[in-house]
Amino acid sequence: MEKNHVIRIKCTDQKGLIAGIASILYRHEYNIMVMKEFVETETGQFFARLEIAGELHPSELEKELTQFLPASASVQIIPKQKKKIVLLVTKEYHCLGDLLVRHYFNELHADILAVIGNYQVLEPFTQKFNIPFHVVSHEGISKEAFESRILDTLDFYQPDYLVLAKFMRILSPEFVQRYQDRIINIHHSFLPAFIGANPYKKAFERGVKLIGATAHIVNNDLDEGPIITQQIIPVKHDDGLTDMIEAGHEIEKSVLAEALKLVLEDRVFVSGNKTIVFS
Amino acid sequence: MEKNHVIRIKCTDQKGLIAGIASILYRHEYNIMVMKEFVETETGQFFARLEIAGELHPSELEKELTQFLPASASVQIIPKQKKKIVLLVTKEYHCLGDLLVRHYFNELHADILAVIGNYQVLEPFTQKFNIPFHVVSHEGISKEAFESRILDTLDFYQPDYLVLAKFMRILSPEFVQRYQDRIINIHHSFLPAFIGANPYKKAFERGVKLIGATAHIVNNDLDEGPIITQQIIPVKHDDGLTDMIEAGHEIEKSVLAEALKLVLEDRVFVSGNKTIVFS
Amino acid sequence: MEKNHVIRIKCTDQKGLIAGIASILYRHEYNIMVMKEFVETETGQFFARLEIAGELHPSELEKELTQFLPASASVQIIPKQKKKIVLLVTKEYHCLGDLLVRHYFNELHADILAVIGNYQVLEPFTQKFNIPFHVVSHEGISKEAFESRILDTLDFYQPDYLVLAKFMRILSPEFVQRYQDRIINIHHSFLPAFIGANPYKKAFERGVKLIGATAHIVNNDLDEGPIITQQIIPVKHDDGLTDMIEAGHEIEKSVLAEALKLVLEDRVFVSGNKTIVFS
């Protein structure tokens, strides 16, 4: 039997939730392969993620769960299938390269529908993998116009998620709102250290002994969204700025791929400025 | 409300286990603070650990759970209170020192009832902490007699767990059987590499670039019991054998403390030669 | 032959430094066991640390090296012997406990002459190890008076280094200047993230997935001194604030011990707000 659906539940906590949810699934003879839940004390919210197997009628099940759960509950029943994503890039290739290779060999739990770049430089590389590359330059036009062109392209592809694979432009709140909780970014520092531009330069000048990379969900504040995962790599006094950037690239691509896997497998919940990650 | 009991369940997997268990607890109006479960595909076994809060009648609850669960089920209902442990040591102080300090400051989830050493060297240090130290020498007597004396001392203390905090004698199967799944050892290598004596020397001669430490439950085969947790630390070509031993001590005490915390919080299940760890 | 002296050199970089230094040592028939050097591009400074063996006349050698090196050179010839340190603590025991155990078993490359605490709480523990404990309360007196009393105590002991083993008072620039580059602090965050008070609370609220600890040399700006070493430990969404503090303690004591070892072996140079660490 395949683990063929993921159920995601978010609601106010109360007694009997696990018993109630599990009983509904049992009545339908679904097999619960994995069930993970968490109660966030600060907010009183209950989060659960289940993997279930069995012949499933999603709408019926959703109705039944919704009837049982508190009024404000959010219930998602998601078939185990590939998500659709679009990548946004600027000039750096390392995250893009990593994702395109994974995609080519069917390792990514997603179809990369297209790559959008604000420069042309990564087009030839992308096209090797038969992925459409759209150049949307930010030069000579307003931010609004720039974002509007990107949104038009996205409208065509209707992706589930946007992945900022070293996209070096700050997105407006209006843009972000259109893809609420669906934009994944990689920031090249151990957030919240070195927010903003040139984190490696700042890290070098500060003389840190570890550098970090952070994958997070984008919200309205620059580099301030909910963190999905972080990695670090040690540096030494004889690592110059270039060495630190090179070392950083290694963890940037690794942490982005790790975060993306978690998101694409529906393991990440957002709660305020935090994530719950059922790994 | 306090999380005041841990429930541990191990049984053959079947549909409806989570629903059934959760419903029993709900009927009694216990609050499930945390519930984690795992089905081991290879053995078809279901493992669960719950933290529950509420006025509890353990024997009644155990009876009810046992009636619901498959015949072979093991059910443990454990009050959240400190375990009793005895430490066995030889001459090395670093793990002992770490545990005694944690114990003194009430950080360890256990009472250290006594320390047994096959040398006298660690007695003065132990006595600073007002912990009884029993010297049981292995010299000039048979292994059987040696172990018999240790067992006599243990009989007096009736500990829940034995902790081999760098105890350098191999215990007989008969001894181990008396404390089945209740002896925690620290092996100073990344098991299964460098089984047996002098792992650092072997690691040094092999020219490894990482050295490891492994905390495991002792079974009949030397260094072969179920692994609880492992840590590593990098070494370089200019680390001599002494440097490697020193570096190793850092992770030995850390990994033993980590494993002990997991065991003392009833988070570790044994399945054959593996552990399930609900962290 | 023992590695019995460390030579530390800092001067403006120029061609021929290594040849010149090594030739002087060779002429005296000293054996260079280890020689490490570094040129900091940004400042044009040359740093070197040598371990040498042989019958040595330090003052003669120093004179000869100074004559050869550029005018501004700093030359230190340090016998390989234990440093003298004094610890400053507040209420938290974990770093103190770790250092006292290491000291007791002669693992620390230093003699702990005394512990100064602004509370009495750690006195009984310290006295187990026959180390004098001086209570210097900050309550009801001015900062100046408080620091003056500490300085009086230090004057008596004349330590080489002060170790702030979770000392929770901020030292004034005047105090710091008295022990320029000789005060080692542990800050319980991954600096420069979460500078100042309550870093764990800030980290918890930010939802980070790694927490850090930083050992650094104290200068006039709070949490801003040259970093010696940093460590991190992963945390998850179900780690509450208390869990994060507990996890942090593990790396705090580890990173402080690591940094202290580096400092006590004369491996750390300060250059502006950075360190050069010849590990």
Add this chain to the structure above:
Amino acid sequence: MEKNHVIRIKCTDQKGLIAGIASILYRHEYNIMVMKEFVETETGQFFARLEIAGELHPSELEKELTQFLPASASVQIIPKQKKKIVLLVTKEYHCLGDLLVRHYFNELHADILAVIGNYQVLEPFTQKFNIPFHVVSHEGISKEAFESRILDTLDFYQPDYLVLAKFMRILSPEFVQRYQDRIINIHHSFLPAFIGANPYKKAFERGVKLIGATAHIVNNDLDEGPIITQQIIPVKHDDGLTDMIEAGHEIEKSVLAEALKLVLEDRVFVSGNKTIVFS
């Protein structure tokens, strides 16, 4: 001024080596950018790696150094230029993909002249990058014939190094001898644990909590050559064999790239079954 040559020296240790070497370089007015050396106590061997800048006459310098150094000395003066490498692969793509992307973007300190595979499966991918792919099947022919065909191909390309990027055939001692200390392999375990076939299966069955990957230089004994670098990644009880293999791939490609960088920058010396790595 560019750091334009690397000097590598290996010889019997004796007093005055650093002084002598540095003085020769100073006399020629070369600037020593970096100098690292190491004396291996067990063998009495001295190893040094220097990066120097200046107008250089390699043959003259080599002659002078050789005259100064002990009779058995090995001296290499290597211009800072890209090495030539050939990759050997079987069916797994992750290391190949990583290296081809790095190569394409000019990040690898080497030219990949060709890829040789014993299956055809990775040919289309390789050709996207305009790298020749040679299928040399091992099926239906003797090992000798198989290796002979590979050697013929290699003879054409004359690479500096062979990189076994998940090449799943064991090479004969005769083959290895032809490329003494010039074959880099990635073994998918934390050597010396899980030598030989199916290391992930063995690791899964053993219930380890960390899995490793090891990049090493190939010698005559299977998985027994000098280790260049190792990495680990944590696994949990709910990671099945497939999850462990997936996790392992992440560190396999990372550790191979790291090792390759070290080798290609002439930082790795072999001494018996160990490496000295001047990082």
